[in-house]
Amino acid sequence: MQREKVIIKPYLTTISLDPENQGTPIHFSDDWITPEPLFFLRNHYPYPPITPESFKLTVSGEVEEPGYFNYEQLLQMPSKTIVLPLECSGNKRKEFQPPTFGTQWDDGAISQGVWTGVPLRDLLQFSGLKTSACDIVFEGHDSGKIVGLEGDHPFARSIPIDVALHPDTLIAYALNDKPITYKHGYPLRLIVPKWYAMASVKWLKKITILDEPFDGPYQALDYHYFPYEDSDEDKVPVTTMKVNTIIQQPLPQSSLDPGIHLIYGIAWTGEGIIDKVDISFDKGASWLKTKLRQDQSETYSWTVWSYIWDVNKKGKYTVMVRATDTTGREQPAHVTWNRLGYGYNGISTINLQIV
Amino acid sequence: MQREKVIIKPYLTTISLDPENQGTPIHFSDDWITPEPLFFLRNHYPYPPITPESFKLTVSGEVEEPGYFNYEQLLQMPSKTIVLPLECSGNKRKEFQPPTFGTQWDDGAISQGVWTGVPLRDLLQFSGLKTSACDIVFEGHDSGKIVGLEGDHPFARSIPIDVALHPDTLIAYALNDKPITYKHGYPLRLIVPKWYAMASVKWLKKITILDEPFDGPYQALDYHYFPYEDSDEDKVPVTTMKVNTIIQQPLPQSSLDPGIHLIYGIAWTGEGIIDKVDISFDKGASWLKTKLRQDQSETYSWTVWSYIWDVNKKGKYTVMVRATDTTGREQPAHVTWNRLGYGYNGISTINLQIV
Structure with missing residues (x-):
């Protein structure tokens, strides 16, 4: 074997x-x-x-x-x-x-x-x-x-x-x-x-x-967004997908060596197409562009985004990723809670440490 | 088909x-x-x-x-x-x-x-x-x-x-x-x-x-319990398993009909054997005994515990399960954090709703 x-x-x-x-x-x-x-x-x-x-x-x-x-x-x-x-x-x-x-x-x-x-x-x-x-x-x-x-x-x-x-x-x-x-x-x-x-x-x-x-x-x-715990007031039907991302790699709470790491994932939306996916290493104070891979022949498919991270300083890092679509929608810092738990699309966030 | x-x-x-x-x-x-x-x-x-x-x-x-x-x-x-x-x-x-x-x-x-x-x-x-x-x-x-x-x-x-x-x-x-x-x-x-x-x-x-x-x-x-974030002081080696449980069913955040439900799971320990597994529906104010299934011919195997829950009142419930072993150790309400995340054995807790 x-x-x-x-x-x-x-x-x-x-x-x-x-x-x-x-x-x-x-x-x-x-x-x-x-x-x-x-x-x-x-x-x-x-x-x-x-x-x-x-x-x-x-x-x-x-x-x-x-x-x-x-x-x-x-x-x-x-x-x-x-x-x-x-x-x-x-x-x-x-x-x-x-x-x-x-x-x-x-x-x-x-x-x-x-x-x-x-x-x-x-x-x-x-x-x-x-x-x-x-x-x-x-x-x-x-x-x-x-x-x-x-x-x-x-x-x-x-x-x-x-x-x-x-x-x-x-x-x-x-x-x-x-x-x-x-x-x-x-x-x-x-x-x-x-x-x-x-x-x-x-x-x-x-x-x-x-x-x-x-x-x-x-x-x-x-399949409604119910904003309140104890009342059905102001309910909104669930329809198209919200603009969203996943950080596929690295995994949350990973420990990495200093050096170059590829951070990548997917982004998608149910309105327009993905316009940009930004990444932040300072808890959202500043944002950098990621590289996008889209297929122009496909109207609906997801976008693969990636960022080459060259990191030498040891310590703890918070990595945040936020997509924006061509209708101007972007992932929110704070998602509005809803009783049935639909449509979560908060800014994707992981913590890493360089050791 | x-x-x-x-x-x-x-x-x-x-x-x-x-x-x-x-x-x-x-x-x-x-x-x-x-x-x-x-x-x-x-x-x-x-x-x-x-x-x-x-x-x-x-x-x-x-x-x-x-x-x-x-x-x-x-x-x-x-x-x-x-x-x-x-x-x-x-x-x-x-x-x-x-x-x-x-x-x-x-x-x-x-x-x-x-x-x-x-x-x-x-x-x-x-x-x-x-x-x-x-x-x-x-x-x-x-x-x-x-x-x-x-x-x-x-x-x-x-x-x-x-x-x-x-x-x-x-x-x-x-x-x-x-x-x-x-x-x-x-x-x-x-x-x-x-x-x-x-x-x-x-x-x-x-x-x-x-x-x-x-x-x-x-x-x-x-493989040590490091109590501090920035210092290795007071570290303790990881050895035997702590007393612990899992609530296998129902799943966390389930919605159930009124009636009879079986709540069950496993309990285990690395010192002595499981002595009792208790369940609480009032956030730990009172505890009820669960039924245990152990194999007396097996010194080390886990214990299966179960509780028949007859529930008619609609509403939200917190279910807590706590095992105690024959050395007197029991699952704590609050687990001491340790830097590498070893040995988590807090009281097993899930939320359910009866609708």
């Missing part, structure tokens, strides 16, 4: 098993595209069975021709392929102080995939969307109990009509150039670029076009 | 890959014996190559007959099998406030295994231990650089003569009834019951009996 044959690899980070929630080992996966086995898993329920019904996608409600599309039909329609990060809105929930209830994600609820499918717009046009259409509901095959509510509920989410008609909103059937794996929504999954991933409904069962806003529990009760 | 065929399993939690440090998913592994694939990995260096030398165990220093034992010889000597938890002294390091430098373990740096091998005492007696013997050094085949020090250093640790002569201190060759796997120290590993796992040297290369205390870097510089 030789040293060369030793396999050292990262694993999904187990957050819960019932339902299954496992995070991408984002500090150890520096691929542009997250390999499918390391793609984060986020479920509200047990996995739904696959039946012949799984291969039919029903369209009903405010359309001229309600009916369904077969999986095989969809495979034959003109397709589109898009690279984009999916991020759970609960990513980094562990950072909130005071702590919030909910799945305690660290920073692994984000992965970047290559998604292929049929633009939803084509399906809606084919079905004859009525002018009365207001909100489009996507229901998955997964369902079950919700703590604190009576009865069973399917996982169902809606998006506004303009988002549904965006040419890059897909009924996807492939992830990373293969049929979507079962745990990621096989056979069909909605993909909504820029939005937090609760919008990208897995195991897609039916599309219902409403003439009024959808009021299902995952739309009306969950 | 049916629901029944879906495999949902926990993985090792990746803490670092260079060197490899991965934790047991302790909240999702409620086996009495940790399966080898989920046994935590803690390394200081890259894995050492296996060569013919790996199968020779040298004994030198203060003995009448220096020489070596072959792996095959050891397999033929009278053996002993012991069930015990190995815990890294950095387990729960993430809990320290302010944070300390070092590998940021959560609570996964503990696993319970079945170890089989030859009592070290037999080897030392066979070699003719001299009365001048003071400290016994165990050197592994793994070596490399230490941040902040010049040159290469093997991983080497010592134990006092009385610990070395204890009949349960083993030169182990089997873990969970199979040859120790490569990453866990194949072919030979020292196993020191009750001590934090840095004492249980992997890939054992040689045993050196000194007539004075060992001063290698892992003995004299590292």
Whole structure:
């Protein structure tokens, strides 16, 4: 047995098993595209069975021709392929102080995939969307109990009509150039670029076009920013991803030798694109530019940033990283707490020591 | 594809890959014996190559007959099998406030295994231990650089003569009834019951009996409780495990329905055995007994504790769990901070809500 044959690899980070929630080992996966086995898993329920019904996608409600599309039909329609990060809105929930209830994600609820499918717009046009259409509901095959509510509920989410008609909103059937794996929504999954991933409904069962806003529990009760502990006042729905970063390496609380170290990570946003990623070694008093790697051919993909740090003085350092997007949004020094712990995007900060 | 065929399993939690440090998913592994694939990995260096030398165990220093034992010889000597938890002294390091430098373990740096091998005492007696013997050094085949020090250093640790002569201190060759796997120290590993796992040297290369205390870097510089940030005064060596617990389920920050919930976990200690594990729902004002499952035939194994919680009132709860061992040690409400972040054993505390 030789040293060369030793396999050292990262694993999904187990957050819960019932339902299954496992995070991408984002500090150890520096691929542009997250390999499918390391793609984060986020479920509200047990996995739904696959039946012949799984291969039919029903369209009903405010359309001229309600009916369904077969999986095989969809495979034959003109397709589109898009690279984009999916991020759970609960990513980094562990950072909130005071702590919030909910799945305690660290920073692994984000992965970047290559998604292929049929633009939803084509399906809606084919079905004859009525002018009365207001909100489009996507229901998955997964369902079950919700703590604190009576009865069973399917996982169902809606998006506004303009988002549904965006040419890059897909009924996807492939992830990373293969049929979507079962745990990621096989056979069909909605993909909504820029939005937090609760919008990208897995195991897609039916599309219902409403003439009024959808009021299902995952739309009306969950997935809001609730600013207050004991009141639902001033709640704001969770929609697009906030501008955000992860410092992938070095790891927090590392001890390093004096010399040259590469500091790197990812940045992403759900509005515009990443404009700059700055780094500070003096607790935010001054900021230096990092080097960005973006793919101009990809509208939505994340940005890889890096900084070559030449450090000789021994001691303790605080490293802060802050992204700004082209809409002018930047990561805040202080994140507004919200009761369900969504959308944490405070300036990424680690402490290091040079010894 | 049916629901029944879906495999949902926990993985090792990746803490670092260079060197490899991965934790047991302790909240999702409620086996009495940790399966080898989920046994935590803690390394200081890259894995050492296996060569013919790996199968020779040298004994030198203060003995009448220096020489070596072959792996095959050891397999033929009278053996002993012991069930015990190995815990890294950095387990729960993430809990320290302010944070300390070092590998940021959560609570996964503990696993319970079945170890089989030859009592070290037999080897030392066979070699003719001299009365001048003071400290016994165990050197592994793994070596490399230490941040902040010049040159290469093997991983080497010592134990006092009385610990070395204890009949349960083993030169182990089997873990969970199979040859120790490569990453866990194949072919030979020292196993020191009750001590934090840095004492249980992997890939054992040689045993050196000194007539004075060992001063290698892992003995004299590292693995001490340093009470002060800027001074080495009053340092105390890390030896046996502190009394400690983990609340395996429910998970922290869970939302639960009113009704009956099982709260359970493990408790362990490096002195005596676990005497009681108490639980509090009123922030420590009053304590209730949990039910203990211990194996009287096993001197060292961990204790499984559980409590059936019948809760009907909605609201937020703090659950605290505190173990006491038969030497009277109990988990403290406030842990004394130490610079390298060793031995965290504060009262285990989680917050839950009933909704």
